[in-house]
Amino acid sequence: MSTEHTTWVEGAQSVTHTGGGDIHVSLGAAAHEHRKPVFRQLPDDQLLWVRRVLVAPVNMGRARTTLKETGTVILDGAPGGGRTAAARVLLREHHRPVGAFRELLPGERDELPLHNPALVDPGDRLLLDLASAEAGLWHDALGGLPALRRTVHDRRAHLVVVMPHGGALDPDLQHYRVEIGPPVSPLEVLRRHLRAHGVPHEQFLRDDVTVDDFLRDRKPMREIADLADRIRRARESAGPGEEFPEWCAAANRARAVRRAKVAQDVAGLPEASQRALMITVSLLHGAHADVVHRATALLLNAVGPSEEGIPLLQRMDLAQRLSEISARCGPDGRVRFTELDYDSAVRAHFWDHMPDLRPHLGTWAARVVESNDPHLVPDVRDGLVARLAGEYLRTGRAEALAGLAERWSTQGAGRARSEAAVQALTCGLADPAHGRHFRERIYQWSAYRQLTAEFHHVLVQVCADVLAPGHPDHALIRLHHLARRELGTVRALEALCDLTAGSRRLRRRLLDRLARGGLPPADVAIFLRVSDPAPLTDCSVTTRALIDEEEVRRSLITCWRAVLTEAVSQPEGRRAAARAEIRRWLHWAAENAGDRGEVLLDVLVESAARCGDDRGSAFAVLYTSARRTECASPGSDAHSARTTDLLLQKIGVAQGLGPAVPSASARGGRS
Known part of the structure; x- marks a missing residue:
């Protein structure tokens, strides 16, 4: 990510932090509190803030036109001109009810290659910020850009790439390149930020010698944004009678090395x-x-x-x-x-x-946040943790900060310490220099470490509320690990279900991951929670439902085979959940799936046919479940009866007892 020069200062609603100072993120309820995560809200809030403060840089109009006409724009330009801010605003302007804003992180664990079509969902807004990338990373990205651009175009998504200034670009991509320059008026940049910070216009529209001196030399957009933030803070702490000149003077003095x-x-x-x-x-x-x-x-x-x-x-x-x-x-x-x-x-x-003094400060901060004081409100507690985390990160001690968050979440940690741990990890994830380290650290914890119940809850909240908004694939993998290892709680599983509920792409990826993992009992339980037939047969976003895709059907058949094998070989308690899910599929096939209902039946029958020595018992489970579904159906008895008859016919064909008929997917030409 480009961190040296940008054109905005994050508001309190954002989890992105691009430099020195404090970051405050209040996530509301405690990690122990059972609640629904707020997927994707924070990035849209952040993009809205960037749009409010951006003064259009040179060639913004051309970049906007290129993105609108082709779905892709590659931004070039000298550092400090506002490339990254422009990229975010361009994507914000293409906000749609479908799709999500995501930042691509090529080369990181759990990130799909740029050439993989599964990287893009219809309507997605993708940012590939390689402004500060080394030559090797940029070279690798160039290899995948043509394929990524084609997928983006086919799925009516939008892609903005921020390239390293002076980096090479293939001839077939030159058409998408736009060189961004700094806004013509630095003063307007400052005033736009001050307006967004709530400074009265009658104050900042007057001439000021401090501002004139500061802007006399061409400044990077980031420094102008920082000055606006200091003026805002100087105003908040000003004494009676002090106005804009005094605020500016105090802000300018604060720039000096103290x-x-x-x-x-x-x-x-x-x-x-x-x-x-x-x-x-x-x-x-x-x-x-x-x-x-x-x-x-x-x-x-x-x-x-x-x-x-x-x-x-x-x-x-x-x-x-x-x-x-x-x-x-x-x-x-x-x-x-x-x-x-x-x-x-x-x-x-x-x-x-x-x-x-450093190790004592961590222990002290934990005691402070646990203090029973009515004035220790969430903003104060979060501010303490953020400032302490800022010193760890400023001096490159990311691993020590991660360890501190884990220690705060030891056995018996209360709500306050758990929230402090969430805040500490949030600061680490938001730091441009150390975010990758924290994403990797959370993976190691989720996949391999024995966690206290308290720290497990902390990681679930961080993945759901902090990681998922901008990097949902990373959140999905970590929540999957947490869900398959949790005992006595289903918070990770519920967060995983909520995450996939809002994205066809993530549901597809989780099904593929489950199918490739051998389906141990924990994954069977997860599949039964994420195999809801409604989103699989939904075609309201596109004319092609998920279950129409050959890869998705293949994953479903593999998973259902494991479920049916368990349903005929495990004790009754383990079989009940599997049979309940079978009945849900059969009910949906009869009442709600339309012409995809027969495809659901094909998946179930094909799964049973692959159960080896248990195939006969698996077919019996399907038929028995169909009869029970028919008896308990709240809808049309005729629909359920026809579904049962069709299922029985397909089972007979699979057993060689009836004439072969093509599957529904084959007849419909879906693949």
């Missing part, structure tokens, strides 16, 4: 209590004073002596202690440093220069 000043300030505060308060305020910046006071005491208990020997009334009050570290408590009761972005410099100083 590390030397912080080092000098820390040297002048030798007491442990002073430094503990300084660290606490930096990690809980904007939290209520009661939270800061309690958290400071917890930090002192974790790493140093307490003040128990000093009488309560002889101790300095919080206001005095805050003044010593250049912080104050505002009228709203919230504590902040008096200088903008001083908190991030304090965090960086203690993290970099007191490495022995």
Whole structure:
């Protein structure tokens, strides 16, 4: 992904993070709470935000026309001109009820090759951001682009590729290349961001010397967006009577490197209590004073002596202690440093220069989030975790952050610590430099590690709510592993079912994965939950239902063979679920499937025919289930009777007891 220069600042609704600072993601209910995930909502929110703040770069119109006419556009241009933002806005403009926005990650585990047609669903909006890709990755991607482009065109999807600036491009792809340049007016870029941040237009439309000086030299779009965000934060923390010039001046001062000043300030505060308060305020910046006071005491208990020997009334009050570290408590009761972005410099100083403090901060943060304080609201808790995670990620300690999230989810971890673990992993997944590491780490946990129930729930929530929106294939594989290994709960299985319910492509891929995996008992149980005949026979999106596809029928036959084998060989308790699903298929074939009903019967009969020595018993199970379905049918008895007769005829043919007739799929010419 292009991370150096973009043209937006993410809002609170986004899970994408493209640089320094904080990320806050409130996902609502706890990992322990039984709830339905919110697939695909976050990327659309993110794309809407990008569209709000984008000032059209040079050649945006040509890129829009190329994408509309061909379904594909390849964006080139110098870094800092807004290529990635333009790519996202172009895809947002093609939002449709069908399909989803996805970012392709060629070369990663679980990502299908670009030439694989299964990568694309009708109506999908695909982003292939290789702006910062190395030459080898770009060369490999070029090999798959022609096939990917053809699939995108055939399925009426849309593809935007961001290519490395100066990279080679094959002659047959030059037609789709558009060179993007920065917007003509950097001032308009700044104002558009300020408007999106809610700054009153009567403020930002006035001339300002600080803004003029900043924009005098051509700046990358990312730096302009960062300035707008600092102005927004300066406005939020401004004193009475301060207006736009003061906000801009404070934002500009915050650009200066504060590390030397912080080092000098820390040297002048030798007491442990002073430094503990300084660290606490930096990690809980904007939290209520009661939270800061309690958290400071917890930090002192974790790493140093307490003040128990000093009488309560002889101790300095919080206001005095805050003044010593250049912080104050505002009228709203919230504590902040008096200088903008001083908190991030304090965090960086203690993290970099007191490495022995790092493990204590993880333990302390877990205790803070578990504090029973009415002012410890979700935003405050998430902010603490995000700032701490930011220091891990800033210094390249992704594995240590992953380990911290796992430790927070040990046996007996409560709701607050589980939510903190979700937030920590969210920050890791959203980080451009370390997202791939966290996707791989979650795979290793899901597939191979023995997990506590608490951490299992954390991973299910992260896969469903964070990973699935932008990378659903990765979420599917990890949820499959979690579902086949879970005991005493079905949360991963339900999340997996919900994920596939919204995508023909994902349902097709899961069926193929189940069929190729040998169908152990856990996978048989999963198949019985995802084999709903309704989406398999649905043709409301396209004229071709899933069950019309030869590959899908082949997967279904393999899976049903395992189900029928289990239905005739396992104890009654294990057989009940299989027979219930058979009856559901037969009922759907009789009442709702139309001309696809006979295809459902063909799949069941072919599956039974492949059961080897158990084929006779499997046929008996099908026939018995049909009779029971007929008796219990709430619809037309005649439809059910005809379905049973047709099933019996097909069973007879499969056993060589009747004249051969072509299958429904063969007669209909479907393949």
